[in-house]
Amino acid sequence: MQFRTLCVLGMGYIGLPTASTFATNGLRVVGVDVNRRVVEVLRNGEIHIQEPGLRTLVQAAFGSGNLRVAEKAEPADAFVIAVPTPILDDKRADLSAVRAAAETIAPCLKPGNLVVLESTSPPRTTVDVLAPILERSGLRAGSDFFLAYSPERVLPGQILRELIENARVIGGVNRASAEAGRDLYATFAKGEILLTDATTAEMVKLMENTYRDVNIAVANEFASLAERFGVDVWEAIALANRHPRVEILRPGPGVGGHCISVDPWFLVEAAPGETSLIRQARRVNDEQPAKVVARVRSALGGLQGKNLAVLGLAYKADVDDLRQSPALDVARRLASEGAGVMTYEPNALEMTAAGAQAASSLNAALEGADALILLVDHRGLAELPPIQAAAVMRGRIVFDGRGVLPRDAWEQAGFTVHVLGVGASLPLQGGG
Numbered sequence: 033m034q035f036r037t038l039c040v041l042g043m044g045y046i047g048l049p050t051a052s053t054f055a056t057n058g059l060r061v062v063g064v065d066v067n068r069r070v071v072e073v074l075r076n077g078e079i080h081i082q083e084p085g086l087r088t089l090v091q092a093a094f095g096s097g098n099l100r101v102a103e104k105a106e107p108a109d110a111f112v113i114a115v116p117t118p119i120l121d122d123k124r125a126d127l128s129a130v131r132a133a134a135e136t137i138a139p140c141l142k143p144g145n146l147v148v149l150e151s152t153s154p155p156r157t158t159v160d161v162l163a164p165i166l167e168r169s170g171l172r173a174g175s176d177f178f179l180a181y182s183p184e185r186v187l188p189g190q191i192l193r194e195l196i197e198n199a200r201v202i203g204g205v206n207r208a209s210a211e212a213g214r215d216l217y218a219t220f221a222k223g224e225i226l227l228t229d230a231t232t233a234e235m236v237k238l239m240e241n242t243y244r245d246v247n248i249a250v251a252n253e254f255a256s257l258a259e260r261f262g263v264d265v266w267e268a269i270a271l272a273n274r275h276p277r278v279e280i281l282r283p284g285p286g287v288g289g290h291c292i293s294v295d296p297w298f299l300v301e302a303a304p305g306e307t308s309l310i311r312q313a314r315r316v317n318d319e320q321p322a323k324v325v326a327r328v329r330s331a332l333g334g335l336q337g338k339n340l341a342v343l344g345l346a347y348k349a350d351v352d353d354l355r356q357s358p359a360l361d362v363a364r365r366l367a368s369e370g371a372g373v374m375t376y377e378p379n380a381l382e383m384t385a386a387g388a389q390a391a392s393s394l395n396a397a398l399e400g401a402d403a404l405i406l407l408v409d410h411r412g413l414a415e416l417p418p419i420q421a422a423a424v425m426r427g428r429i430v431f432d433g434r435g436v437l438p439r440d441a442w443e444q445a446g447f448t449v450h451v452l453g454v455g456a457s458l459p460l461q462g463g464g
């Protein structure tokens with residue numbers, strides 16, 4: 033099956049690179065976003081999100097004459113839905129953007145069209161939520177038009193490469209729909225294209241991120257245990273990972289971003305009775321910010337009146353995305369306990385946490401600080417020379433929440449170094 037025109041709904045982290053990649057591969061693409069500001073920014077040749085290589089790709093897509101942006105869906109051979117599916121405060125999935133996208137596609141739908149949902153969604157969303165809305169067009173999913181679910185699996189920071197190279201799972205409401213999806217993504221996908229049914233594809237996506245969440249939770253629990261037993265968890269993990277079938281992930285201040293901290297809840301909501309481990313892992317990861325604050329509090333002998341330089345606010349290294357960031361939570365908690373908090377996020381200089389102040393440079397954050405708290409291992413932060421910090425800080429305390437600072441160098445510069453997952457060494461028992 034051949035597709036000439038494509039309408040992509042949602043110009044965010046996934047929709048924009050996807051639309052641009054289709055356009056540079058010869059499809060005529062209209063990218064749709066309901067946010068007028070986003071549409072204006074793109075029309076002015078700018079981009080509203082940071083991702084390595086994205087600006088060049090988007091410019092090439094516009095330059096090819098194949099990409100346009102609009103505020104409403106338009107008729108096309110195929111439609112890709114890449115809108116956000118966040119969770120509400122009570123951890124239930126918010127599918128309002130998927131519903132709204134489907135409602136705008138329905139009047140444009142013609143026989144033989146293909147609709148693909150890429151947004152991470154609870155199991156059965158494609159068949160139970162999307163199909164009925166699209167069928168208001170009078171056309172039947174699977175027979176009159178093709179309908180598939182294909183999860184995006186790209187890693188922020190490496191989106192452009194992974195979009196093309198990763199294996200792609202395409203689940204159709206029937207075989208013909210999955211095959212239509214394969215024909216669409218074959219336009220640019222170099223990774224293997226694997227066909228299945230729509231609900232399996234939805235499960236696959238949720239299983240991948242839940243698996244990672246559970247594994248990060250166990251790493252975080254190992255960090256707490258190491259602190260209790262006077263062990264260095266980083267050394268212990270490195271040694272355990274020499275086992276041929278063990279690959280423990282990295283402890284940290286918690287799990288953030290719009291994917292891994294959200295997606296497991298879709299399974300919990302869908303099947304509360306069968307998800308006790310998944311729920312518990314979420315709880316463990318959500319408790320990490322409070323644990324980091326407790327470590328900092330005890331390292332400083334209290335937080336009231338202390339000046340803290342909090343380095344990194346993004347949800348992980350080398351991105352500018354602060355959504356659900358545990359670092360933000362840590363900074364907010366430190367400030368709420370009476371510390372003077374200067375935050376420095378090199379990828380979003382103006383951003384800060386409630387009660388804190390944004391520093392416009394690293395030195396401005398460190399100036400007069402009693403302690404340095406490293407929460408994100410951004411390139412540049414982990415390599416900060418201790419001597420530079422010592423020159424402007426008032427105190428000599430460092431807390432490393434990512435296990436990346438060279439401890440010896442910081443100690444040699446006169447700092448007391450506290451590291452997440454590293455307990456004070458305990459005396460030998462019963463020795464001679």
Ligand code: SAJ
Nearest residue numbers: 184185186187240244281282284287288289291292347348
């Ligand atoms: N984190 C740790 N320790 C680790 C790894 C990660 O604490 O060892 C933390 C990070 O600091 C961050 C969070 O977990 O706060 C998530 O980061 P991540 O790099 O694990 O994942 P995301 O959210 O950037 O992207 C994930 C990816 N999923 C998997 O690796 C299974 C990506 O492939 C998905 O496309 C993406 O979710 C998504 O959009 O669903």
